[in-house]
Amino acid sequence: MTSQKTPQTMKPATAAKKLNVYLEATPAEFQEGVVSRDELNALQTDPPEWLSELRHKGPHPRQVVAARLGVSIGGLARGGITEPLTTAQIDALKAESPDWLEQERATQAEVRKENARAKQKAAEERENRS
Structure with a gap:
C-alpha cells in the first residue's frame, strides 16, 4: 500500500526570502497563502509579471x-x-x-x-x- 505524499509547503516569508523579494511588496494572495515547493520552482523558472517587476524595481x-x-x-x-x-x-x-x-x-x-x-x-x- 502506498501512502499519498503531501506536497512540501512553506510560509510566504520563506518563499519571499528564497525569491529575493520584499514580502510586504508581494500581492496579497502570495502573502496570505502557503507556497508549495512546486509553486516556488515555477515562480523561479517562469516568474509572473509582478515578480519580474519586484526584482527589477523593488523595493528590495x-x-x-x-x-x-x-x-x-x-x-x-x-x-x-x-x-x-x-x-x-x-x-x-x-x-x-x-x-x-x-x-x-x-x-x-x-x-x-x-x-x-x-x-x-x-x-x-x-x-x-x-
Whole structure:
C-alpha cells in the first residue's frame, strides 16, 4: 500500500526570502497563502509579471540592497539604512557615494581579501597533509 505524499509547503516569508523579494511588496494572495515547493520552482523558472517587476524595481529586502551596494547587512545598519530600498534609491545612493558607503565598501573588500587568504591557507595546509 502506498501512502499519498503531501506536497512540501512553506510560509510566504520563506518563499519571499528564497525569491529575493520584499514580502510586504508581494500581492496579497502570495502573502496570505502557503507556497508549495512546486509553486516556488515555477515562480523561479517562469516568474509572473509582478515578480519580474519586484526584482527589477523593488523595493528590495536588505540582503539584496547590501549586495547591490557592495556592503554587508551590518554596514547598511551602520549607515542608517533600515528600510527596503527601490532600485532608483539604490542607484541614487551609489551616485551620491556618501562617506559611510565608501567606508563600508572598503571594509567589505578587506573582509573578502582576508577570507580569500584564509581559504588559500587552508587549501595549502590540506595539500601539505596529503
